[in-house]
Amino acid sequence: MTQLEELVREAEVKATPQSAAPQPAFMEESDDDGPLYAARRNIYPQSVSGFFRNIKWAVLGVTLGIYYLLPFVRWDRGPDAPSQAVLIDFPNRRFYFFFIELWPQEVYYLTGLLILAAIGLFLMNALAGRIWCGYLCPQTVWTDLFYAIERFFEGDRREHMKRDAGPWTVQKVAFKAAKHITWIMVAWWTGGAWVLYFADAPTLVKELASGTAPFAAYLWIGILTVSTYTLAGYMREQVCLYMCPWPRIQAALTDEYALNVTYRYDRGEPRCSVKKSEQLRAAGKSAGDCVDCLQCVHVCPTGVDIRGGANLGCIQCGLCIDACDRVMEKLGRPAGLIAYDTDLNIQARREGKPMMFKLVRWRTSLYAAIIAIAGGIMIFTLATRDSEGISVIHDRNPMYVRLSDGAVRNAYTIRIVNKQLKSREFILSVDGIPSTLIDYVGLPPRADGRQLVTVGPDQTKEVRVMVTDYSPTPPAPSTTVLFSLIDIDSGATAQMRDHFFGP
Amino acid sequence: MADEHHKDIDAVTGTATTGHDWDGIRELNTPLPRWWLWTFYITIVWAIGYWVVYPAWPLLTGSTEGITAWHARSAVVTDLAELKTQRGPLMDKLASASLPEIAGSPQLLDFARAQGRVAFADNCAPCHGAGGGGTKGYPNLNDDDWLWGGKITDIEQTIRFGARSGHDKARQGNMPGFNGVLKPNEISAVADFARSLSGLPAEAGADLALGKKLFADNCAVCHGDAGKGNRELGAPNLTDKIWLYASDKATIEQGILNGRGAVMPNWEGRLSEPVIKALAVYVYTFGGGEK
Numbered sequence: 001m002t003q004l005e006e007l008v009r010e011a012e013v014k015a016t017p018q019s020a021a022p023q024p025a026f027m028e029e030s031d032d033d034g035p036l037y038a039a040r041r042n043i044y045p046q047s048v049s050g051f052f053r054n055i056k057w058a059v060l061g062v063t064l065g066i067y068y069l070l071p072f073v074r075w076d077r078g079p080d081a082p083s084q085a086v087l088i089d090f091p092n093r094r095f096y097f098f099f100i101e102l103w104p105q106e107v108y109y110l111t112g113l114l115i116l117a118a119i120g121l122f123l124m125n126a127l128a129g130r131i132w133c134g135y136l137c138p139q140t141v142w143t144d145l146f147y148a149i150e151r152f153f154e155g156d157r158r159e160h161m162k163r164d165a166g167p168w169t170v171q172k173v174a175f176k177a178a179k180h181i182t183w184i185m186v187a188w189w190t191g192g193a194w195v196l197y198f199a200d201a202p203t204l205v206k207e208l209a210s211g212t213a214p215f216a217a218y219l220w221i222g223i224l225t226v227s228t229y230t231l232a233g234y235m236r237e238q239v240c241l242y243m244c245p246w247p248r249i250q251a252a253l254t255d256e257y258a259l260n261v262t263y264r265y266d267r268g269e270p271r272c273s274v275k276k277s278e279q280l281r282a283a284g285k286s287a288g289d290c291v292d293c294l295q296c297v298h299v300c301p302t303g304v305d306i307r308g309g310a311n312l313g314c315i316q317c318g319l320c321i322d323a324c325d326r327v328m329e330k331l332g333r334p335a336g337l338i339a340y341d342t343d344l345n346i347q348a349r350r351e352g353k354p355m356m357f358k359l360v361r362w363r364t365s366l367y368a369a370i371i372a373i374a375g376g377i378m379i380f381t382l383a384t385r386d387s388e389g390i391s392v393i394h395d396r397n398p399m400y401v402r403l404s405d406g407a408v409r410n411a412y413t414i415r416i417v418n419k420q421l422k423s424r425e426f427i428l429s430v431d432g433i434p435s436t437l438i439d440y441v442g443l444p445p446r447a448d449g450r451q452l453v454t455v456g457p458d459q460t461k462e463v464r465v466m467v468t469d470y471s472p473t474p475p476a477p478s479t480t481v482l483f484s485l486i487d488i489d490s491g492a493t494a495q496m497r498d499h500f501f502g503p
Numbered sequence: 504m505a506d507e508h509h510k511d512i513d514a515v516t517g518t519a520t521t522g523h524d525w526d527g528i529r530e531l532n533t534p535l536p537r538w539w540l541w542t543f544y545i546t547i548v549w550a551i552g553y554w555v556v557y558p559a560w561p562l563l564t565g566s567t568e569g570i571t572a573w574h575a576r577s578a579v580v581t582d583l584a585e586l587k588t589q590r591g592p593l594m595d596k597l598a599s600a601s602l603p604e605i606a607g608s609p610q611l612l613d614f615a616r617a618q619g620r621v622a623f624a625d626n627c628a629p630c631h632g633a634g635g636g637g638t639k640g641y642p643n644l645n646d647d648d649w650l651w652g653g654k655i656t657d658i659e660q661t662i663r664f665g666a667r668s669g670h671d672k673a674r675q676g677n678m679p680g681f682n683g684v685l686k687p688n689e690i691s692a693v694a695d696f697a698r699s700l701s702g703l704p705a706e707a708g709a710d711l712a713l714g715k716k717l718f719a720d721n722c723a724v725c726h727g728d729a730g731k732g733n734r735e736l737g738a739p740n741l742t743d744k745i746w747l748y749a750s751d752k753a754t755i756e757q758g759i760l761n762g763r764g765a766v767m768p769n770w771e772g773r774l775s776e777p778v779i780k781a782l783a784v785y786v787y788t789f790g791g792g793e794k
Contacts, residue, residue: 035532035534036534036535037534037535037536037537037539037540038534038535038536038537039536039537040536040537040538235538238536238538241536242535242536242539395634396633396634397632397633397634397636398632398634398635398636398637398643398645401636401643401645401646401790401791402646402744402745403646403647403648403744403745404646404647404648404740404743404744404745405743405744406744409645409646409790411645411789411790439790441788441790464788466790
């Protein structure tokens with residue numbers, strides 16, 4: 001293609017009417033009754049460099065680095081527990097995260113995490129719009145990586161478009177094949193890393209390499225390979241536009257002070273070419289800084305024209321800011337025609353008032369406070385939680401038993417929890433009944449006469465105990481009693497209230 | 504539908520409308536993406552897969568089988584067989600181990616209690632109650648008062664052969680009725696005396712001396728001179744605080760007048776060997792088991 005053809009082509013692209021909203025290209029599908037389903041419009045985002053692109057590269061490197069490598073980080077917990085820093089151990093019902101070990105009944109920490117995640121999203125949104133969507137969302141990160149691979153093999157926007165429009169050649173097939181193979185490899189590693197969080201990573205890698213891994217591992221790798229390849233290679237912005245609920249929710253969470261990627265139309269309009277703006281300005285008329293070069297549209301990964309204003313399709317990744325700043329720099333105009341800004345500031349500038357950036361306000365303070373409180377509670381409970389526990393179930397039938405000498409006995413099933421990674425010995429006592437005797441079923445006293453319960457490392461043990469009231473006066477119909485579980489070595493105690501029933 | 508309507512373009516958004524008009528309100532046409540349509544078709548194809556894999560279409564006498572011929576009933580049978588295989592080794596151990604061995608091994612004890620719990624609910628709970636709490640005429644198995652003995656081997660023997668069950672080795676022993684043998688005032692005196700054995704107050708004007716004499720003549724042969732009972736005959740201990748029927752005088756008089764002879768069926772032949780042992784262990788660990 002000659003230079004002339006390129007220019008013609010560019011002029012044609014410019015001539016295409018760009019509507020304000022991101023508009024699926026359904027018009028080409030229209031028939032008499034109007035189109036019911038719209039085909040996806042191919043998007044060829046142009047590469048760009050700049051501040052926000054660098055942030056995105058950094059976030060991509062850090063998040064994917066964590067995702068792919070974290071399973072291999074080791075954490076020594078002794079012989080009775082796995083040595084993987086982060087491990088979801090389904091068979092043994094444990095979750096390990098560095099120095100934290102969670103049991104299934106502590107799943108409320110997950111609730112806490114979900115609260116933190118939700119309010120964290122709210123806070124991001126109140127501060128600077130869709131930070132999550134633009135930089136942190138897995139869909140964005142993997143799609144970004146897949147776009148980078150695509151550009152590596154197929155070239156940047158124009159080269160790629162030209163080849164796609166052209167005939168099939170050996171070179172085109174080779175480039176596309178190389179791209180898809182690389183994509184599938186990345187997708188496969190994505191699934192591969194996923195399963196490593198659920199089993200000892202080095203062992204599983206060896207098993208996978210030798211073909212002896214469990215079927216579930218291969219199945220999940222397969223599922224995640226397909227989903228990653230499909231979502232990052234094909235669905236891309238369709239996920240954001242049609243599948244994800246977050247764009248809809250965030251519309252309700254934003255306010256007039258939230259920074260959003262904004263086209264400063266007060267400065268940009270009316271759009272005109274460099275030459276025309278010089279003429280207009282020379283004539284004393286107003287001319288906008290936007291030269292309608294469409295760079296902001298070409299770099300957009302969701303195919304949005306930001307100049308139409310905030311809209312559903314914009315994930316606010318800031319790449320259009322980088323693209324526009326480069327153009328402005330070349331033209332010798334100040335940067336920031338597109339920037340993180342608010343509509344209030346646009347109005348303020350139009351009226352000659354000072355701009356206002358208000359990051360600390362009721363909304364953001366409240367979100368920050370909720371995060372601090374929820375996080376504080378989680379840290380406090382994690383730091384002060386006991387490593388032993390007791391739960392008591394009273395026999396339901398019979399509620400009490402009268403013995404031949406007239407004494408009254410109640411039976412309980414007691415579960416003792418030992419969360420430490422060593423075997424421990426506990427002694428049980430009960431308070432609230434004047435003269436009591438505890439019997440264990442199937443647990444003879446030791447040689448020294450002490451009745452101890454041994455619970456293995458990181459395990460629970462169920463014992464059935466019988467509590468007899470030997471006092472001469474009959475017990476009340478219901479007496480509150482307190483079971484105390486005492487570690488005989490450390491003296492650590494866990495307690496649980498229950499009832500002692502009588503006639 | 505008039506053709507010119509869908510050429511309508513909404514002035515504000517620049518989007519085409521569906522051409523539908525409700526009192527001047529028109530609907531923008533924002534079509535779904537095409538892959539959504541494909542996904543819908545894929546779910547239809549996926550549904551057809553069920554016809555191929557599972558029983559699906561009703562026929563006159565049955566249904567199409569599908570390539571897996573899966574049935575809920577056969578799946579249960581398979582699962583139960585698998586369970587039996589899983590439990591096999593422990594069941595074998597339970598069958599071969601002696602009762603003291605079972606009581607001494609934590610693993611076997613846990614297993615036997617788990618098995619016993621289920622078997623008890625299926626076979627014993629109708630009379631003895633869900634937790635073995637018993638009711639009038641059906642002994643409470645949680646207490647320390649045993650008619651036929653509370654050692655684990657005694658309990659096993661009672662379960663295996665029953666009491667007055669008609670089995671050759673059943674526990675035997677009857678409380679005869681004294682209707683016609685003792686006069687009403689004598690029966691009243693014996694009942695008063697029986698109550699006094701466990702410290703219960705006698706009625707005003709009760710003839711305890713007569714009751715004591717009649718007890719020694721008629722009852723002590725089974726219940727013992729001191730009324731402590733006799734486990735060989737299933738004669739209850741009358742001196743403790745536990746009463747199988749009730750401790751009020753009317754109930755005791757009724758027992759003396761008509762006799763008692765509750766039947767417990769024999770379970771040998773109905774339940775398998777390990778299950779009988781598991782039941783014995785389970786009942787033993789209710790809390791009343793004797794060493």
